[in-house]
Amino acid sequence: MKYSVQHLLLALGALVLIPTAGAAGDPEAGADKVSMCAACHGSDGNSPAPSFPKIADLGEPYLLKQLRDIQAWDQAEGDAKASTGRAVPQMTGMLRNLSDQDLQDIAAYYDEQTLQLTGASELQVQVNSGEKVDALALGEKIYRAGDIETGVPACAACHGPAGGGNEPAGYPRLGGQYPEYIASQLRAFRAGDRTNDGEQMTMRLSAKHLSDAEIEAVANYIGGLTDN
Template sequence: MKKLIAGVVLGVGLTAMAHGAGDPQAGEQNAAACQACHGQGGANPIMGVYPKISGLGEKYLHNQLVAIQKDERVIVEMTGQLTGKSNQDLQDLAAYFAGQEMGVNQANPDLVEQGQALYRGGNMASGVPSCAGCHSPQGHGNAPGGYPALGGQNAEYVAKQLHAYRDGTRANGNNAAIMMDIASKLTDFEIEAVANYVSGLN
């Protein structure tokens, strides 16, 4: 009897988990508008300042889509793009783009050494932790924790986000306080170097 109850509880738990997950096939059907700016599969944006949204992690993507829809994260270019979409629609889009592969850019060799040192070891003198601690040594992120993959992301976009965290114009999300604190300790050169480094990281 105990085994039967445990099985029912487990089954209900798994069903609930499955119900909350996005459907990548449904997401693909609604992704055409996104791909106009972010490229096929979200992997090749039309401008370097736009993010690659492929492979970032479903939880992170869903959280950002919800924040944008609720105007908790204001992105002018996204105005009206998510109007009328249900939470399931956003979950489906997140599932679709999370399953796409992010290509790697060519990093500037003049900045790789400095960027690598900061990404992997942080800056003890200024109290900056390593980026790899949350975003993984290979830049794959931590999908269950909601930390996005960074390896291959456009350097211009990464730099723009670090500046936004530093000046407080990006303050949404569970991890915003962490990122704002870290960014507040970064110099302009460190931002440029680490953004360059992750753009070529795989």
């Protein structure tokens, strides 16, 4: 059973990145540049499968930063790849020859699209004690308040009470995203496989002490958040 989860006072994040200067794209021009994106992410930014993230309405600064980071990684050579941008092997070659204006236009176009709500599911997760608990209740706790004992910050502090993000600050919308994708990115940040969260390592530190059960629970909860 899937349904929308909506709350008003929650408190940091899941895909946090740093605000990007120079986001001055033309969405109308971008509409003519996204044909290569549509196969995986959908023409309107709502991907058909959870293996690819929904990119509609994530915030233009955030989208532009991701595009620039992925392009930088793709253009890097040799050992430099390990410490450059954001590694997304599935996008190898796709952005390599685009201008920065192209990236700005694509980001502007997808930011103007409407994200379709995925929804949250009723399920249980097994915590470290071996006890099985309600995933929605645990996910809400992590999203709203974090975990003081383990040093996990609350997601809502950066991503907003209803998961709408903070576009000027570069924090993306999370609400309605595929839970599978949210979980994969939290695991990547926790493992240090994704590192484009800035020198302060905001997301790596946020995810560092999340257990597998907590990641599954908060990702599921996020899938049902909506600010509509």
